[in-house]
Amino acid sequence: MSINSALLAGVSGLVANSSALASIANNIANANTVGYKTVDTNFSDIVNNSGVVGDADAGGVLATSQQLVTQQGTAEQTTSNTDLSIVGQGFFVTTATSDPTISDARNFTRAGSFTVDANGDLENAAGQFLQGWPVNPDGSVTVDPSNLASLQTINVGNEGGIAAPTTQVNLNANLDASQPISAAAAAAAQTPPGAGAYNAATNNMASYDPTTGTGVKPDFTMQIPISDSQGGQHTLQLDVLKTSSNTWSAELVAVPASDVQDGTGLNNGQISTGTISFNADGSINMANSSVFGGTTSPTINIGASATPPAAGQVSWATSLGIGAQKVNLDVDTAPGGISQFASASITQSVETNGTQFGNLTGVTIDDSGFVTATYDNGVTRNIAQVAVATFPNPDGLTAVSGDSYQVSTASGNFNLKEPGTGGAGSLDPSTLEASTVDLSQQFAGLITTQQAYSASAKILTTADQMLQALINIQQ
Structure with missing residues (x-):
């Protein structure tokens, strides 16, 4: 019955606009989150074919949310030598534990607000530890593009005198x-x-x-x-x-x-x-x-x-x-x-x-990703090189907490690269990538979503009145 399909279409409108509202709310809440990527909600119609000529059957609407991972935010200058942003493609490789094993998950993020924790590890605001290749005694770095186990948590606390x-x-x-x-x-x-x-x-x-x-x-x-x-x-x-x-x-x-x-x-x-x-x-x-x-x-x-x-x-x-x-x-x-x-x-x-x-007096990171320890006797020494991971389809990554992502079937497999090589972006020290949220756009979307939700609710009340009228005919 067409009235029932109208009811279902109205319900789908409520569900779809509720989903859009959740995305907008999340975007607004993360307007100041470093490295956050805007979530966009796309709507598509659902067509039902009743098979009866002249009989209209409302299908409704379907909402699909997608995080715009490839969209790059503005680099904002900071005063910290360990803050980093990536200029171009790629992600920092991080782990939830400072001493990861092969079975521990590796996360990928653009949030580069790294600081030195109590153990000397470089950790961002989400509690994720930065991974990189250790520098060999001769100053070289052994780069393995497909082996996450070759990376180690970058630690400057062990670099004593x-x-x-x-x-x-x-x-x-x-x-x-x-x-x-x-x-x-x-x-x-x-x-x-x-x-x-x-x-x-x-x-x-x-x-x-x-x-x-x-x-x-x-x-x-x-x-x-x-x-x-x-x-x-x-x-x-x-x-x-x-x-x-x-x-x-x-x-x-x-x-x-x-x-x-x-x-x-x-x-x-x-x-x-x-x-x-x-x-x-x-x-x-x-x-x-x-x-x-x-x-x-x-x-x-x-x-x-x-x-x-x-x-x-x-x-x-x-x-x-x-x-x-x-x-x-x-x-x-x-x-x-x-x-x-x-x-x-x-x-x-x-x-x-x-x-x-x-004695160790400071730590700096250059645009090639080399983490350098500086000592009060004038000596500097490279400790590690930050790895940058690239993907065939970054927008296909699966979002997880902490402004991070994990590999999915849609994203394709990672490729580890030195910053600024092979299509990977270079690093911009003492900067952070700002959130890509445009508040004016989000507030405009908030208004239109509210109106669409109210209109969908109106469908339900109107359909309810029509059904009530039908029932009254039988009385």
């Missing part, structure tokens, strides 16, 4: 070409050696003590500060003694000598002994400079504290408890290097890398 050992020294100095040959060097040139003759093993510069008069006073010294594997500070010293017009005896020593343990052939903190030779133009002759090993790429090798040194080698003192260290020494190609000109002996500059122990 850090120290960087010295691995490179650039030395720029001049030795005075007019320096007279020392008495100790002249005595060493005699046959047999004269009194007080310089000898690198028995009467050397490393043992010089002005108070007791022992050892040989160097003509010039150059000091090199270095940092060890634990951030401790030490001083190496290059002592030189003029022995001929273009040759100087040289000893590289630790100051104090107790910082190292010498192997056979070395003593009093010596690390290396030999000569420094110069060409006629005052430039250093590396091939004949035996204190540097006669090579153009000299290195200083100091063994670990726990390793007793072999003959001619040196290790850090046992009491220091530090690791082995290899330091590249540039005295040739560095600006100036070591030269011999007829001017005062002087150390122009000593450039070293490495730093003393430093």
Whole structure:
């Protein structure tokens, strides 16, 4: 009967507009929710065919809600270094637990309001933990586009103090070409050696003590500060003694000598002994400079504290408890290097890398997704790289609480990418993606939905009156 179908059509109108009202209410409530996507309600008619010519049968209306996930909100500037928004396609990968297992669900969100929690994990306002690829010791990142298990919760709380050992020294100095040959060097040139003759093993510069008069006073010294594997500070010293017009005896020593343990052939903190030779133009002759090993790429090798040194080698003192260290020494190609000109002996500059122990002072994230820890000794270190997940049909994702989504049949499978690569959006640090809700549009929809609901209710009252009239005919 047509009146009954009208009643059913009116009911479907009430149900459909109630659904639309729920979507509008949810949109308005989330107008300030970071990363929220507007839910749109679409209506479609239902056609019933009675099969009787001239007989109209009302079908009604069907409401279908869809969240417009691909719609991007405005990036709003914030003051937090760990706030993030994605410019372009993609989602952050998050988990509800900070230590997820293979069976734990992975959520995908655009809500990037991340802060460091009490355990040092990056967590957003919905309690979701940010996932990323850990940075390998060599600074690289192993990206696996299809394996969520390769991701880990990004944690900065475990990044305590850090120290960087010295691995490179650039030395720029001049030795005075007019320096007279020392008495100790002249005595060493005699046959047999004269009194007080310089000898690198028995009467050397490393043992010089002005108070007791022992050892040989160097003509010039150059000091090199270095940092060890634990951030401790030490001083190496290059002592030189003029022995001929273009040759100087040289000893590289630790100051104090107790910082190292010498192997056979070395003593009093010596690390290396030999000569420094110069060409006629005052430039250093590396091939004949035996204190540097006669090579153009000299290195200083100091063994670990726990390793007793072999003959001619040196290790850090046992009491220091530090690791082995290899330091590249540039005295040739560095600006100036070591030269011999007829001017005062002087150390122009000593450039070293490495730093003393430093504490974590801050965390930043760049547009490529690298999470970087900054320390008060000036050292920065990459901890992890944020992963961005893309989908063939983002609008097909299933919405879950916390402004997040999960994979569905309609969305297709995820693909993990580095930010800004392969179609994935880049990151915009210190910004948050605003909600895509347009309040003016929602309030206009609220009015039209209210009117449509009232009209649907009117259908019921009118149909009820018509049925009542029909019943009254029978009385």
